[in-house]
Amino acid sequence: MKKLNFILSGLGGQGILFMTKLLAQTALNRGLKIMAAETHGMAQRGGSVVSHLRIGDVAGSLVRAGSAHILLALDENEAYRSLPFLTRGGRLYVNAPVGVSVRKEVWPYLERMEMTCRFFPASETARELGSPMAANLALLGFFAAFQNGPLPGHEIRQTIEQASPDRFREINLKVFNRGFERGSTEREKAQGL
Numbered sequence: 001m002k003k004l005n006f007i008l009s010g011l012g013g014q015g016i017l018f019m020t021k022l023l024a025q026t027a028l029n030r031g032l033k034i035m036a037a038e039t040h041g042m043a044q045r046g047g048s049v050v051s052h053l054r055i056g057d058v059a060g061s062l063v064r065a066g067s068a069h070i071l072l073a074l075d076e077n078e079a080y081r082s083l084p085f086l087t088r089g090g091r092l093y094v095n096a097p098v099g100v101s102v103r104k105e106v107w108p109y110l111e112r113m114e115m116t117c118r119f120f121p122a123s124e125t126a127r128e129l130g131s132p133m134a135a136n137l138a139l140l141g142f143f144a145a146f147q148n149g150p151l152p153g154h155e156i157r158q159t160i161e162q163a164s165p166d167r168f169r170e171i172n173l174k175v176f177n178r179g180f181e182r183g184s185t186e187r188e189k190a191q192g193l
Contacts, residue, residue, distance in 0.1 A: 003056035004149060005063045009082040010074030010095075011046045015136030019072065020051040022140065026151050026159045027055045037061035048078060055150065072143055074122070074136060080106060089114045093143045095122035095135055118146070120182065126175050134175040141179025145187055153180055 006023060010016045017038060024034045035058050038051040052063045065084045071092045073079030079094045080103070086092060092110075096119045102110060110117055122138035137160065144153035157176060164172040 003054060003058050004070070005058075005068045005087075006051075006053040006055075006070045006072065007063055007068040007082050007085040008051040008053065008072045008074075009078040010049055010136075011078065012049055013046065014049070014074040015133070016049045016051050016074060019136045019140055020053050022156060022159050022163060023053055023151060024055075025163060026156050029155065029159060030150060032056060032150060033058070035061040048081065050078075050082060070143070072139060074139060076100065083109075086113070086115055089116075091115070091146070092117040093139060093146075094119050095139050097121055097124065118142070118186070120179070120186075122179065125178055125182070129171065129175050129178060131171045131175055134172060137172055137175040138179035141176040141181075142183040142186075143179075144176075145180045145183025 008016050008019050020036055024036050027034050032055050035054045036052060038049065052061060054061060054063060063085055067087050068085040069087060069090055071079065071082055071086050071090065073082060074095045076094055076096045079092060092115060094117065098121050100119055102117050120139060120142040122135040122142065123132070125138040126132055126134040140156065144156050147153060157173065160172050160176055161169060
């Protein structure tokens with residue numbers, strides 16, 4: 001693997017930095033090089049948070065516009081704001097309520113750039129499991145089900161188990177697993193299995 005660039009975006013308090021930490025630690029556990037940085041405004045007041053994670057042989061920590069392979073967004077509006085970071089053929093995973101799909105004015109751009117976009121109700125999933133603050137882990141699980149690169153789902157799960165405080169470990173794994181199950185089901189449907 002030469003390099004893999006991630007952008008993670010959302011609002012302050014949604015756990016963007018924890019998601020970045022989990023992905024970075026999973027890469028480190030595999031012996032991969034990483035560089036990470038974050039940019040945020042009034043995060044404590046629900047402002048934009050964008051985290052950059054680069055895995056592999058990279059020279060800097062910031063992902064340039066048009067060079068991210070994966071965009072994980074915990075907020076639909078932040079997904080659209082961060083869309084210019086994605087490269088041609090990039091993959092976008094967005095936390096959005098059931099029934100929400102790509103805005104019609106954005107669809108031609110996604111098609112032209114051959115980008116894959118998947119929506120998943122991560123907030124609703126976490127709330128159903130009694131942990132509304134864990135939408136980040138639900139989205140991470142959903143993404144992991146489609147991952148065929150250097151960060152396999154079972155290794156991300158191991159990192160969550162190691163990084164979670166004792167009192168949150170069980171629920172964190174439960175939320176991640178539910179996201180992973182839903183992603184696996186969607187992946188199988190897309191493959192016609």
